[in-house]
Amino acid sequence: RKEVEQDPGPFNVPEGATVAFNCTYSNSASQSFFWYRQDCRKEPKLLMSVYSSGNEDGRFTAQLNRASQYISLLIRDSKLSDSATYLCVVNDFQKLVFGTGTRLLVSP
Amino acid sequence: GAVVSQHPSRVICKSGTSVKIECRSLDFQATTMFWYRQFPKQSLMLMATSNEGSKATYEQGVEKDKFLINHASLTLSTLTVTSAHPEDSSFYICSAKGGFEQYFGPGTRLTVT
Numbered sequence: 001r002k003e004v005e006q007d008p009g010p011f012n013v014p015e016g017a018t019v020a021f022n023c024t025y026s027n028s029a030s031q032s033f034f035w036y037r038q039d040c041r042k043e044p045k046l047l048m049s050v051y052s053s054g055n056e057d058g059r060f061t062a063q064l065n066r067a068s069q070y071i072s073l074l075i076r077d078s079k080l081s082d083s084a085t086y087l088c089v090v091n092d093f094q095k096l097v098f099g100t101g102t103r104l105l106v107s108p
Numbered sequence: 109g110a111v112v113s114q115h116p117s118r119v120i121c122k123s124g125t126s127v128k129i130e131c132r133s134l135d136f137q138a139t140t141m142f143w144y145r146q147f148p149k150q151s152l153m154l155m156a157t158s159n160e161g162s163k164a165t166y167e168q169g170v171e172k173d174k175f176l177i178n179h180a181s182l183t184l185s186t187l188t189v190t191s192a193h194p195e196d197s198s199f200y201i202c203s204a205k206g207g208f209e210q211y212f213g214p215g216t217r218l219t220v221t
Binding site: 043045046100 | 142144149150151152153154157199201203209210212213214215217
């Protein structure tokens with residue numbers, strides 16, 4: 001079983017749509033959690049950290065459920081520029097473990 | 109945010125040759141740097157953790173004699189792929205730890221022919 005699992009997609013949505021990505025992780029001792037964004041042939045960039053209480057940054061909302069070892073990312077009012085691969089990332093003892101990513105395509 | 113550079117951004121080399129990739133933290137000191145590899149449509153896989161002034165710690169399955177890492181200063185780490193083979197062709201990304209966050213370099217695309 002992979003340490004971090006994501007649906008690879010792609011998710012094809014129209015502009016303005018709301019889309020949600022999910023991720024599960026296997027190590028219950030994982031310490032911190034993140035969503036990164038990766039554009040084609042580029043390095044990953046931190047989108048947001050994920051907290052148990054849930055956190056929001058503009059159109060993006062992240063949620064963590066430690067009991068279920070489940071992380072989610074919600075994007076509201078999708079923009080064309082949101083098209084990218086979204087990586088679920090778990091910090092295990094100072095090492096970042098990456099999921100394979102979920103690809104999002106936002107169309108006009 | 110903090111900036112990490114990598115050089116070269118793209119390299120093509122012949123099988124059997126060695127390639128050196130540099131990773132620099134431009135505006136902060138990084139005691140720890142990480143080297144990742146990403147094959148097409150796969151996740152980033154950590155290869156090794158590099159601490160300034162000490163030997164790198166390699167992940168299971170990564171050959172330390174093939175992937176030589178040197179972290180000689182607080183702003184520079186290098187990865188040398190020795191005796192490269194076509195299966196080493198990949199996207200190599202470094203990151204540098206500044207405070208609690210990791211900052212990623214732009215990556216180096218290696219093609220071994």
